Amino acid sequence: MKNRSKSLKKLLIIAAVIGFAPASFNLYAAKKVEQTSSGITITVQTSREKDAAELIDQWANDIDSVKKETSIQKKETSNTLLARLGIQDPAFKRYISTIKRTENPFYRLVPGRLVQARLTPAGKVIAVRIFRPMDVQSEEVAYFEIVSLGKSKFSHANKKTAFKSIPVGASASITSTLEESARSANIPLSVLTQVRTSLGEYFDVNKAVGEGDTYSIVYEKRELDGVDLGFGRLLAVEYRTKNKVYEAYWYGGEGLEGYYDSEGNRVEKTFMRFPCNSVVTSSFNRVRRHPITRRLRPHWGVDLAAPKGTPVYAAGDGVILHKRYQKRGYGYWLEIDHGSGYQSIYAHLSKYASGVEAGRKVKKGQLIGYVGRTGMATGPHLHYELKRNGEQINPLTAELKTDENINLKGNEDFKLAVAPLRKQIAMINKVQLAHNAEHQEGNPTN
Numbered sequence: 106m107k108n109r110s111k112s113l114k115k116l117l118i119i120a121a122v123i124g125f126a127p128a129s130f131n132l133y134a135a136k137k138v139e140q141t142s143s144g145i146t147i148t149v150q151t152s153r154e155k156d157a158a159e160l161i162d163q164w165a166n167d168i169d170s171v172k173k174e175t176s177i178q179k180k181e182t183s184n185t186l187l188a189r190l191g192i193q194d195p196a197f198k199r200y201i202s203t204i205k206r207t208e209n210p211f212y213r214l215v216p217g218r219l220v221q222a223r224l225t226p227a228g229k230v231i232a233v234r235i236f237r238p239m240d241v242q243s244e245e246v247a248y249f250e251i252v253s254l255g256k257s258k259f260s261h262a263n264k265k266t267a268f269k270s271i272p273v274g275a276s277a278s279i280t281s282t283l284e285e286s287a288r289s290a291n292i293p294l295s296v297l298t299q300v301r302t303s304l305g306e307y308f309d310v311n312k313a314v315g316e317g318d319t320y321s322i323v324y325e326k327r328e329l330d331g332v333d334l335g336f337g338r339l340l341a342v343e344y345r346t347k348n349k350v351y352e353a354y355w356y357g358g359e360g361l362e363g364y365y366d367s368e369g370n371r372v373e374k375t376f377m378r379f380p381c382n383s384v385v386t387s388s389f390n391r392v393r394r395h396p397i398t399r400r401l402r403p404h405w406g407v408d409l410a411a412p413k414g415t416p417v418y419a420a421g422d423g424v425i426l427h428k429r430y431q432k433r434g435y436g437y438w439l440e441i442d443h444g445s446g447y448q449s450i451y452a453h454l455s456k457y458a459s460g461v462e463a464g465r466k467v468k469k470g471q472l473i474g475y476v477g478r479t480g481m482a483t484g485p486h487l488h489y490e491l492k493r494n495g496e497q498i499n500p501l502t503a504e505l506k507t508d509e510n511i512n513l514k515g516n517e518d519f520k521l522a523v524a525p526l527r528k529q530i531a532m533i534n535k536v537q538l539a540h541n542a543e544h545q546e547g548n549p550t551n
């Protein structure tokens with residue numbers, strides 16, 4: 106017991122040093138970033154401070170330098186940009202003007218793009234990079250680079266290189282909504298979206314998130330030579346309710362990419378729970394009074410309210426069985442056969458997507474039509490049904506089939522890839538637990 110409380114203390118000291126807010130914290134956000142009022146991040150680098158990894162990097166050669174980063178602002182010209190970066194180098198300015206317009210990003214600066222400059226203390230350019238934007242899927246970062254060759258000479262090139270992916274941990278407790286908890290733990294919006302999507306494979310995130318639930322995540326912070334390239338992929342999430350733990354770990358192996366639980370079961374289901382961006386207005390119900398006929402009739406699907414024209418996607422891979430019109434019923438509707446005894450129906454569409462014909466193959470997530478109110482409908486909505494072996498099942502709660510072929514149980518590469526993420530989640534949980542314990546035992550007023 107004594108030992109335990111000692112180790113708790115230790116963890117709390119670590120926690121205090123990284124400085125997280127009560128109950129929710131982010132292991133990265135506490136890191137100090139120096140920023141000037143003109144939006145320039147300055148890092149002064151001396152030979153002494155470099156670590157071994159940096160020393161082997163070309164970018165960090167052995168003279169002392171100043172690294173500056175900024176984002177291109179609206180209506181920025183190359184003159185204002187160079188001035189903000191503190192570049193005092195007439196030869197560099199002349200060089201920029203000699204680069205062909207078609208390949209010269211300084212000719213038309215795109216607001217928001219990241220710029221990094223490495224300068225001598227006197228403001229002479231060692232190198233300048235303008236980065237292209239990336240998305241979550243990106244494996245490389247592309248940039249335009251101008252480097253000094255010495256004696257006022259320069260060269261330029263478009264480059265592509267792998268960035269450094271740094272796992273960042275955060276933990277949060279839910280007091281009201283998932284969004285609120287993410288805000289208090291400084292979890293970036295792009296990461297929160299991924300948390301929602303992966304948890305959405307397990308339950309209806311709009312409804313089932315409850316007060317007192319906690320979660321820990323690991324996500325990717327991207328860097329290249331010390332330049333912050335923003336946040337990338339959600340690498341792991343562990344979500345805890347009172348009686349259940351949901352987990353999703355990112356794994357990218359040979360031809361396999363996606364989220365798996367720690368045992369190697371694919372998290373991503375064969376079917377999307379929601380084939381369009383919508384709100385559930387009428388759920389699966391064995392006895393329901395029909396809104397138009399007023400007769401008691403079971404409702405074998407879910408009604409998803411969305412504005413007319415909202416895109417509707419195929420819930421899974423399959424073949425279009427029919428595409429029909431039914432005036433006193435489904436209006437424009439279609440049915441997809443997914444194989445293995447599964448079919449899905451989409452009704453009251455305003456129109457079909459082009460190329461949608463009976464017999465055509467569709468992929469999960471492919472656009473098949475648009476929300477409407479054709480047939481018997483009181484307002485624009487998608488009536489969505491999912492059938493298994495001829496019987497309707499509730500797509501919102503059913504244990505939707507996962508693809509047995511992509512189970513990674515016993516796969517050594519998977520185990521190796523996921524082990525460090527599991528460790529990191531366990532560490533974050535420990536800090537969280539220690540924190541909670543301290544609040545309960547030691548400090549009742551807090």
Ligand SMILES: [Zn+2]
Pocket residue numbers: 387404406407408487488489
């Ligand atoms: Zn309906």
